[in-house]
Amino acid sequence: MSYAYLFKYIIIGDTGVGKSCLLLQFTDKRFQPVHDLTIGVEFGARMINIDGKQIKLQIWDTAGQESFRSITRSYYRGAAGALLVYDITRRETFEHLASWLEDARQHANPAMTIMLIGNKADLAHRRAVTTEEGEQFAKENGLVFLETSAKTAVNVEEAFINTARAIHSKIQSGVFDVSNESYGIKVGYGAGGAAGAAPGTVRPGDAAPQQTSSCCS
Amino acid sequence: MPAVRHGHGLCECCAPTAAAESLGEVSFARSACAAALSGDYFRVKSLATRTPAVLNEDGCGGSSGYTPLIYAAREGHADVVALLLELGADPNASTTAGSSTALHRAAYMGHGAIVQLFLLQAAPQAAHSQHESLRRWARLKPQQPSSTLEMKGAQLRDGLLCQEQDSLPGGMSREGSTCDRRDAAAPSLVEAVKENWVGAPNRLASHPISELVANSGEEEAIPGDIEDEFEGVCAANASSDDFSDVGDDTGPADTEVVFVKEGVCVFPTPSRRQRIMGRLSLIKQYNCLFICWLPYAAGAVQQDVGSGSGSSDVPSDGGSSNGSAQGATLYAVHPIPLSDVRAIHKHTPPLGQHRITLTLATGVSLPSLYFQNGGVKAFLSCLRLHTPLLRSADDANTYLVNDTADPLQRSLCSLELADVLSGGPSGAAGSAFPACAAGSLAASQWQQGAADGDMGLRAQLSELVDRFQQLTQNARDTASSIFSASMLLGTGGLLPEPQPSMALRSAAAAAALAGGDGSGSSGSSNRSGPGAALERRRSSLEASTDLGVFELIEGGAAAVMGTAAYARPPPLSLAELNTFFDAEGRLTNLAAFKQRVHRGGVEPEARPEAWKLLLGLHAPGSTRAERQAEVERRRQAYQQLRSQWRGMSETQQARCSKWRERRTRIEKDVRRTDCSHRFFARERSQAHTMLRHVLLTYERYNQDLGYVQGMSDLASPCLFVMRSAVAEGGQLANREALGVEAEAFWCFAALMERMESNFSSDSRAMHAQLLALRSLVQLLDPPLFAHLEAHDCLSFFFCYRWLLIDFKREFAFDEVLRLWEALWAGVPGLNLFVVVAVLEHHRRRILSEVFEFDAMLKFCVELSGRLRLEPLLRDAEVLATYAGDAGRDIVATSVAALL
Ligand SMILES: Nc1nc2c(ncn2[C@@H]2O[C@H](COP(=O)(O)OP(=O)(O)OP(=O)(O)O)[C@@H](O)[C@H]2O)c(=O)[nH]1
Ligand SMILES: [Mg+2]
DSSP: OOEEEEEEEEEETTSSSHHHHHHHHHHHHHOOSSOOOOEEEEEEEEEETTTTTEEEEEEEEEEEEEHHHHHGGGGTOOOEEEEEEETOHHHHHTTTTHHHHHHHHHHOTTTOOEEEEEOOOOGGGGOOOOOOHHHHHHHHTOOOOEETTTTTTTTTHHHHHHHHHHHOOOOHHSSEEEEEEEGSEETTTTTSSSSOOOOSSOOTSOOOOOOOSSSSS | OOGGGGGGOOOTTTSHHHHHHHHHHHHHHHHHHHHHTTTTTHHHHHHHHHHHGGGOOOOOSSSSOOOHHHHHHTOHHHHHHHHHTTOOTTTBBOOOOTOBHHHHHHHHHTOHHHHHHHHHHHHHHHHHTHHHHHHOOOOOSOOOSSHHHHHHHHHHHHHHHHHHTTGGGGOOOTTTTOOOOOOOSSOOOOHHHHHHHHOOOSOOOOOOOHHHHHHHHHHTOOSSSSOOOOOOOOOOOOOGGGGOOOTTTTOOOEEEEEEEEEEEEOSTTTTTOOOEEEEEEEEEEEEEEEEEEEESSSTTTOOOOOTTTTGGGGGOOOHHHHHHHHHHHOOOOOEEGGEEEEEEEEEEHHHHSSEHHHHHHHHTTTEEEETTOOOOHHHHHHHHHHHEEOOSSSSSEEEEEEOTSSSHIIIIIIIIHHHHHHTTTTGGGOOOOOSHHHHHHHHHHHHSSSOOOOOHHHHHHHHHHHHHHHHHHHHHHHOOHHHHHHTTOGGGGGOOOOOOOOOOOHHHHHHHHHSSSSSSHHHHTTTTTTTHHHHHHHHHHHHHHHHHHHHIIISSSIIIIOOOTSSSOBOOOOOHHHBOOOTTTBBBBBBOOOOOOOHHHHOOOGHHHHHHHHHSSSOTTOOHHHHHHHHHHHHHHHHHHHHHHHHHHHHHTOEEEEEEHHHHHHHHHHHTSSSTTTHHHHHHHHHHHHHHHHOOOOOOTTTTTTOOOOOHHHHHHHHHHHTTSSSSSSSHHHHHHHHHHHHHHHHHHHHHHHGGGGGGGTTHHHHHHHHHHHHHHHHHHHHHHHHHHTTOOOOOGGHHHHHHTTTTTOHHHHHHHHHHHHHSSOOOOHHHHHHHHHHHTTHHHHHHHOOOOHHHHHHTTTTTTOHHHHHHHHHHHHHHHHHHHHHHHHHHHHHTOOO
């Protein structure tokens, strides 16, 4: 499978907010109400298409509990995008956003694109955080904001793809030096004249370039 | 049985009168020895369990030194050997007459599987002390057992055995033997062979080469000072005078000694204080070339005074001269057809002794043969005249003798390793080490990982880093434990010797690490002068360790270990478990029980009881009745603890935010635990309720810790196993459920005693373990360590989940049960060695595909569900043996750091 770029994403937020469910919904298009809690980190990947370019998202689904924070910090390095997730039905998960943001700012590349996600939007009747509050927080901290439901899939595609789009436009406008991997971007084969294949990316001969992805849409 | 065979007069049990003798036979027939001899597993077991003393008896009240273990080993009853070792039989017990241990016996008889059993099962020291014999004899099934020479070799061994068997108590003589031993001293193998052959010319079909060898070994022995110079190479057409005894049906024309080299020696111990001098020869018979090295006569073992100044204060490695003589024979390379040799590795350093190492087709390497007076080149050119030698493309010092061998085997055994040595396809290992010393780099990583601002923890961690560095350094300073461990498995020489640059690099890395402050290069330059040569040797030892491990795991695991050799006993059944108890139900031999569990695991029906014993819920000395009472007491205690939260009023709960938060967390996580397992598959099932109760109660029981994610993963197997003790299926009545919960709770609590520190808020224990792991990898596999170091992976965070919950997420549920049993029953720190084993199993891919921390983490996370438990357990154990004292120190330090 060829791609122009590989973006590393990291999903962060309190335990139980639905990070793993969001990932599963995005990669497998299904909602599994019960699955094991995350210890350490899990991985997912999917190919998307932005402006005709194939982009591979490599997504790190981290564990939310505080006791894993010290280990989670080591995962930020080289992430191009982050989904910062809270649960709209549990206020404390919203209140912890600041400390998550601080971690991200401290350990991630400053240019990392952060998307704020209010998840479990399907549970509107149990809402404990208003949409406005979410918007407000995002605005204050320069984040993009969306309310999603991993259960109904509302806004899940958008959450991941909009983030990718933002990263992509940063590349286009030259904010990122794509040859510097600390931005969380790797150039794949087919990027057209970009730096040679980096380790972990698709190498010449693996597949014909410009093929449409079979796993995305 | 005619008394003549007992004429040695040593065996007290064999009285001269026929009556007494037959009495002896009767009692012998009832003994554990007889049961072991006939391979009667259950009889041995019941006899030895009832009366452990029989483990040390020869079956007829004598002092022959024979034990059931020796009999079982000799006869090839691997299951009985395993059983006896588990029951605590002394692996070092030896016969009075021949000082033969069970391991010797198994080796003589070619029972490779049993030899391996000793390696793995016997106390490491025991295996260690006997490893020399192992090295020589650990030839598992030869590839061409039909070769006449092999058969001959077997006969020779039998011949020797027959001689010893003659001295067996209880009239267990070998039919048709006419050996007559005249003196009590154990003869060297060569003597024995000769004596045997001379004494029984009709019984053993004579064989030119055997004769030749037997005689030459004996007659050419240079008495006295054999340290002196030798004549050097005897030319390819050795005079037949040397072999004047040769005379047989085939005629000398068919047998030609094409090469002889005197003064070729073996160093039996790592310290090199001893050497065994001997003769290397190449013999051609018909069109077959044989290679052979035999020690000179007994007494050829030299205390090498030249090698060290302080030799007097060093205890002799070989023990008594008798032992040494015997040791010498163990090294004998009886004629091996070249077709059985896979590779010859030459090592000809500009300074120091030249040597060769033979690697057999079975994957076993024989001890290096040192050419005291040079001549490696002559040897190889002579060899080349008679057999095609192919220089390995990967290593100019390795000659592949049978390059037509199965290409798959070949690629497994040599090519990959060469890749690794030369830096791999990536060239990674060839890249320069980062200027930053590993120690300080790692320390800073940990500090970054540790809770920010916690200066105390930071300080402690860097102190710990220092301590581990010290340990690793110490290990390098002695290097012997590792070195002998690698010798133990006879793997060291299979692979091309590392290029000097590699060895030096690894030494430099070690020095840099020891320096820990970026002063790596100055650290190693401190070691110039007299220490430099020593350093050089050390680094080559280290390198051979790398090779050993690598070869063990990836190259020839099957060949070296022998798949059959690792005969995993069946899981411990309930019936067998009961045999470990005495009449009152006391566990008589905890060590044997653990050993048994460790090796084979436990049947599901025996698990509840076995787990309680393993976790220490039941004292091993407790009687059945006491345990029964304990269960009741525990149930009440549990009920009381549980009522602490059950009885909490709404208002009380409302005032305790910590409790509320933890309760919510537990409730959510219980549903997210082992979701796919049938036991928990139904949501809101009784299993969930019980798991919730257990965790909530534990929160009350240990409020400082409370509840941390990962704990539900540890509690669920406890619950599952304790639930299995009660009739399967359906809902449990409340009372029964309480009982199950109580037992599960106490099991979990006991498990948490072991694991609790993993969950402490400052992650101190996790950091300590990761540091220990780092040291172990550095110790056991420097190239892998260097690779991880070069790619910023020294934090070992990629092993975090493995260690946090003891691989709970990496294996299927049932495998986890088996793994945990093995860990609880095994040596401390075995979990760390399992981690190292996982890395070793995937070493090749790590070296060739992983170039950054992210990739390493992803690689490791994705191993989940793809690991093979039994090989990992086996290799973890081998690695622990390899690591020896240094490994134990590292583990102990990490454990101490938790306190
Ligand atoms: N109704 C609803 N429930 C959701 C949604 N997303 C997740 N959940 C539920 O929330 C629970 C927790 O979700 P997870 O995805 O496991 O949470 P997480 O953030 O990965 O938690 P950690 O792995 O512990 O960090 C799941 O069991 C789901 O049933 C959602 O969009 N709607
Ligand atoms: Mg999760």
